[in-house]
Amino acid sequence: MRGGIDMMFGNNKKNIAIFASLPHAFYQSSMCNELSKLGNKKGFNVVSFCNFGAYDTSNVEYAVGERSVVDIPDFSKFDGVFLLSDCMDVPGMLETIDERLAEYPDLPVISIRRRMDNHYNVILDERHAMDVVYDHLLGYHSLKRVFYVSGTPGREDAEKRLECYRSKMDEFGIPYEEDWIFHGNFWTTMGPQMVEWLEEKGMPEAVVCANDYMAISLIQELQTRGYKIPEDVIITGFDDIDKAVINTVSLTTVRVSPYTLAQKTMEVFERILAGEKVEINNYIGGELVVRDSCGCSKRLSDDYAQMGYNMYFKYEDTVINNEVFMYFSRSSQSKKDIETIMRTAAYHNSMLGEYKDLHFVVNNSLDKKKFDDKATYKYRIKNANELEIYDVVFERGDLLPLEANDTPQRYYVMPVHFDDKLFGYACLDTGDDVAMSSVCTSFLVSVANNIERIYQEEKVRELVEREKEARIIAEKASSMKDDFLINLSHEVRTPLNTIMGFCNMLFDENLSEEGFEYLTSIRYAGNNLLRMIGDILDYCQLSAGGFKLHRKRYNSMALKEAIEHMMEMFCRGKEIVYSVSIAKDVPPKLIGDRERIEQILVNLCSNAAKYTKKGRIKASIRWQPESKDSGNLILAVMDTGIGIRKEDMEVIFDSFKQLDAARNRSNEGAGMGLAVCNMLVKTMGGTITIDSIVGKGSCFTVKIPQDIGVVGESVARRPKPNNSKHIDGVSGSKILIVDDNQMNLKVEGVLLSKYGVNVLKAMSGQEAIDILDADNSISLVFMDYMMPEMDGAEATRIIRSKGNDIPIIAVTANTISGATDIYYEAGMSDYLPKPIDIHRMEDILRKWIVGSDV
Known part of the structure; x- marks a missing residue:
């Protein structure tokens, strides 16, 4: 692909790049216009690269050094580069530009108003420029006590203006003190400090400021404190910015004509x-x-001044900015001049709505576009309601993918950034309108912001x-994990149920x-495995946040x-x-998750x-x-016991951690007990603390919030272990056991038969349904939850659908938190975990056959 600049301009034209970080400001706006106009007349194509510098407060997201004009990748496409001074005020910009341009030693580079080695x-003769101020104040006004506000220390222009103050005071033979000089900063508002300095030294006849920003700041602070300008003190500035004209007291200053x-600049370039x-x-x-501000000019009429003041603030927040007020810089009040000003204001006022409409056009058009990450796009404003976008993507390195033109062109280009990286460029063809730089800049900001917004x-x-x-x-992973845990629980607990069941039965033998x-x-090993x-x-479950308390x-x-x-x-x-x-x-009656509290105590006692x-163990x-x-x-x-070392205190509740594991493998376990205790306590809103002395023992203290049960409610205590295997009201009852595992049926049948009950057995859910349909004298059903073909939940739903409210107890190896909700939702009355605990089984029998609340 041929270079975009060549395609745009053609080989018979010279191409000039202007770097202007603040082209919407008065000075740079005027410079861009004047350079474009002169360049076009002389047959040059002029491209103004817009960017925002460190002192632009209107678009703070662009006011960073990274968003610099030096993002331009290829200077070789240009025959000359003009640098406006303010683009070098971004910290580090001067060095960066100089470094980049060093790659093109034959490229003519002209710095305007800032000297670059x-x-x-093309720079201002600071001495001559300041001379006209002092000649006016010291000569025409014959003032003797003149103070000076210096600019940014270290800047060449600031130092030369300060040098001029000293030499002119000496030239007029006026003695001065060094404390008549206030060392300020070109861009920092220091009005209060400057006034305090003046009041401390005694108010002078005049104050010369190194630029207009400082002068206006000083005037505003003086007026706030009741001083009158120029009656109490004369103030002068330097630069003739737009606000110098429309300030409440128009400012006497030095103008450097754009x-x-x-x-x-064009003469030097040619x-x-x-x-x-x-x-x-x-x-x-x-x-x-x-x-x-020096008392020499007749004040504008009240009506005219008020008109200008109101118009300025009306336009201040618009795309027009202050360009219309450049015409106020003339102090003449001839009828012709005033008519010119009014016509210009009326023109911009009529165009204001259309310029603002451009932003809506940008929004509407860019929302529909896709942008390549190395693209450059061309825009041309046709009218207020139409934005022409050249819908061709060019490589970013080509910079300006515009068609060749027979006449010299002027363009405004703005780098577009995304995630603080150069994305591409937005290019605006302004035709031959020389009064649009403010609009162009604002328009390109809108384009850049919209592209960023889209991305x-x-x-x-x-x-x-x-x-x-x-x-x-x-x-999906969580579901797979849950399924794995359920299967793991079922596959391990089911054989354990047989082992522990027969083990418990053997204790009754001689x-x-x-x-x-x-x-x-x-039995001890089985219980340890079960607990682990x-x-x-x-x-x-606790780590995944899916744990539920009951x-x-x-x-x-x-x-x-x-x-x-x-x-x-x-x-x-x-x-x-x-x-x-x-x-x-x-309190004898409490409300909480008793099983989890019991689990915490069991783990602490086991530990x-x-x-x-x-020695001794005491639980209280x-x-x-x-x-x-x-409470x-x-x-x-x-x-x-052995106690806990201080360095182990911080890790004792970590999972899969055993203290002293390397030295003492006799302490079996997965190292999960204390970790689970800690997580359970926190889940219940409680605390757990440790006191320990190595070699003397430890004390774990748990505090768990609990509610007190309502007085009068019947809460039966669990009876002590029943060695006689007799429970009043249970003997003679008929109980149905449903399980697809023969060994489980045998264990459960033997356990229940010891209580004098009649046991019926079924190996599937359908068989259980059939038995219940045929026999309505059954008092209780122990239903295995996980069975092939028809599981316990489905069988229970069918039983309930027939209007049978018989107590159905889920016998399950799935004890994961939240699983109990599934049992209750299926219509089951209660659940009995595997391996079967004989005491828990007795509680079930009392609760659902006898009717005793346990």
Whole structure:
């Protein structure tokens, strides 16, 4: 592909690049217009690269150094480069531009109003420009006490203007003090500091400011404090910015004519192209503009001043900016001048609505476009309601993919960024309208912002899609994990049910002492395996956030009795004395998840027994009232074991972590018990703390919020283990057991038969339905949940659909949190986990046959 610049301009034309970071400002706006106009007359194509510098507050997202005009990739397509001074005020810009241009040693580069080493410069003769101010104040006004506000320290122009102040005061023979000089900053509002300085030194006759921004800031602060300008003090500036004209007191200042600068720059450029010898530094002078702030100019009429002031603020926030007010810089009030101003204002006023409409056109057109990440797009404003977009994508390196033209053209180009990286360029063909630089800049900002917005929205859409896909994958993975955990639980607990069931039955037989010891070891190992599996499953559920608590009424004494039963197993065969106590003030009826509280106590007691070879273990249950309806259940387990080292305190609740594991492999387990305890306690809104001394023991204290059960409610205590296997009201009942596993049927049948019940058996859900249809004398059903062909849930739904409200107990190996909701939703009355705990089975029989609430 041929270079875009060549295609646009043709080979018979010279191409000039103007870098202007703030082309909507008065000075750079005028310079861009004047240079474009002169360049076109002389047959040059002129391209103004718009960008926003460090001092542009209207578009803060563009006011960063990264969004610089030096993003332009290829200077070789140009025959000359003009640098406007303000584009070098961005921090680091001067060095960066100089570094980039060093790659093109034969390219003529002209810096306007800022001297750059190794390049041509068209700069202001600072001495001559400031001379006209001091000649006016010290000569015409004969002032003696004149103070000076200096510009940014280190800047060449600021230093030269300061030097001029000193030399002119000496030339007029006026003694001055160094503290008559205030060292300020060109771009920082320092009005209050300057006034404080003046009041401290005594108000002078006049203050000369190094630029108009500082002068206007000083005037505004002085007026705020009641001073009158110029009656109390004369103020002058430098640069003749637009606000100097429409300030409440128009500012006497020094003007550097944009036309003069443009003429001198073009003259230097043509001489360079012609091969003539040209000075590196080319100087121009300034002219004094006398206005109200020195008292020499008659004030504009009230009506005229008010019109200008109102119009300025009307246009301030529009795409027009301040360009119309450039005409106010003339102090003459002839009828012809005023008519010219009014006609210009009327013209811009009539165009204002159309210029603003352009932004809507941009919005509407760009929303429908797709942009290549190395694209450049051409725009041409045809009228207020039509924006012509050349819908051809060119490589970014071509810069300006425009058609060849027979006449010289002028263009405005703005880099477009996305995620702080150069994306491409927006290009505006302005035709031969020389009064549109403000509009062009605003228009290109709108284009750039819209392109960024489009891509931002597209990026957000991509992120949403990715998040959606990730969520689907995560949900699928979570579902697969849940299925895996359910299957794991079922596959491990089902054989354990047989092992533990037969083991429990053998305890009723007459065993030798050695046989009893063997059987005890089997049951202990089985319980450890069961608890380990439960801890792993619970930890997975707690980590995934899918764990559910089941709050219901329970008897607090049941906790004590359950722990006594478990402690007897944990300490059997060890030289450990244990005790379990419950304080008298613990409410007998509480509301909470008793099973999980019991799980916490069991894990803490198991841990204590594991790390105590001989000594004492003491478990206690206390109450800390918070109100008449609630309080904290305090669970404490103290042992005289090996204790916990200080460095281990921080990791003791980590998962799969055993303390001293490398030195002591006798402590079996997955290292999950304390991790699960900690997570359960936090899930219930409680706390767990540790006190320990190495070699003396540890004490774990748990605090869990609980509600007190309503007085008068019947909450039965769990009876002590029933060695006689007799439960009042149960003997003679008929119970149906449903399980597809023969061994499970046998174990459950033997266990139930010991209570004097009549046991019926079914190996499928359909068989169970048929039995219930034929026999309405059955009191209770133990239904295995996971069965082939028809599972327990489906069988229960069919039974319920027939109007049968018989208690159906889910016998299940799936004890994952939340699974119980599935059982209840299917219409089941309760559930009994595998392996079957004899005490839990007795509770079921009392609750659903006898009607006793446990």
